[in-house]
Amino acid sequence: MRYMMLIYSQENEAATPEEMGVVAANHKAVMDEARDHGVFRAADPLEASITATTVRIESGKVLVTDGPFAETKEQLAGYYILDCEDLDEALAWAARIPTACAGATGCIEVRPIREFRELSSVNA
């Protein structure tokens, strides 16, 4: 089962390149290990939430707004997709993903990915 791990953390615009470097190195270590275990599928960091644009349809019209879906203290900062046996394995990996940037705290939301096979069997 593939799990998506959404990284929510406080954005820190004042982070120095050195601090960013430490966070990146920590991520790289987790990714390398996940690759070694054959569970790694994808992972990417996102640009800061000020670059976000939200699109919704209201009464048939496309409505584009500046900003993320929700203005919260912690913002979506990146994601991993790992192929794990079960949730326990996924949670174990999630616990190792760095969420903190320069001392700020954050969390990881773990969500199983719905496979297309399941979707089509529902339709059938």
Added chain:
Amino acid sequence: MHDHHATVEAVFRAESGRIIAGLIRVSRSFDLAEEAMQDAFAAAIVSWRADGIPDNPAAWITSAARRKLIDYARREHTRRNNEDQLLYESLCRNSAIDEEMSRPFADDRLSLIFTCCHPAINMEAQVALTLRTLGGLTTSEIARAFLLPEPTLAQRLVRAQRKIQKARIPYQVPNAGSLPERLSAVQAVLYLIFNEGYSASSGDSLLRRELCAEAIRLARTLLELMPENPESMALLALMLLHDSRRDTRSSADGQLVPLEEQDRSLWHQGQIAEGIHLVERALGRRSVGPYQLQAAIAAVHAEARTAGDTDWKQIAALYSLLKAGQPSAIVCLNHAVAVAMSESLERGLALIDDLGASGQLDSYHLYHAARADLFRRMGRNREALESYRRGLTLTNNTVELRYLRRRISELG
């Protein structure tokens, strides 16, 4: 020396939009383009003092800014990533830059307007960005015009520019499919800038006039770039017609002077003539839109030699068309007032009372002010007084407060 400063400033106001639009196209960066332009203007002050003002100041600035751009690209090159490497390479192909920069500028400004008014940027930032990049206003002037601390406005601009860069908001005229919607977003931003200058009650009055003048200049540019769009014609007309009354809208002591009490001999006839001409041209395209209807209404007012000559019947008809497209409270109220003036006060009052029946307008000061005005005209002073007082509790706008207080004291 003062002369050189004045020339530099005049060139900045008139040409910076054009110049920066070209620089952004070749550098694909708001930051670098702006830095290059600022440095070029700074260099101009020094150089023109020594060597005199060049024949073509804008061309001088453009080529100075272009050289700065190449310098920055070299500087950035040493410490940035791959994307900048590509930028560096393209900038350093000197012939390519010359060719790029010598292409017609008009397209650049049009692309830039659409970038600055992109819906993925919030409205306040669209306004600030448009004024900053296409208008000739400095950050501190915009901040003062909008009564904001300068760092707040500067931050807003930086964020918007970062978003354009990082989210890759395109720098181009939208395709035919999305053009109408995007164009009306641009028109909305320009109209907002105008209204900010026109209707606000406080702040630096000189800068507010500057804001109106800037909005008119931008609307003129938009029309120049897309000359066939009737709504753009009408937008410019609407601004010109409103602005023509600027010297009569408030008294020496800052009191709001209603339209019917304004000294029409002080209206700017040149602007009125141009406005009316534009409205007629727009309506000739037979594709009516909200700006055309509003401009037509303003034109009817402008054509009346005295308040008593106003063709209220035509105004009521125009408002009724406008109401069909955008039934906002303010449009419906204006329609009711026009009906009151053209048919009967009672009929107008009945329309206003219908609007208020749902109770949704209870907290809207203009609803009470409009009712009060009709009661006053009917001689129903007690009810007029009551409604003026109700309106008074619902607005903070100093100019409107003064107007309502004046009416109350006249009746009381």
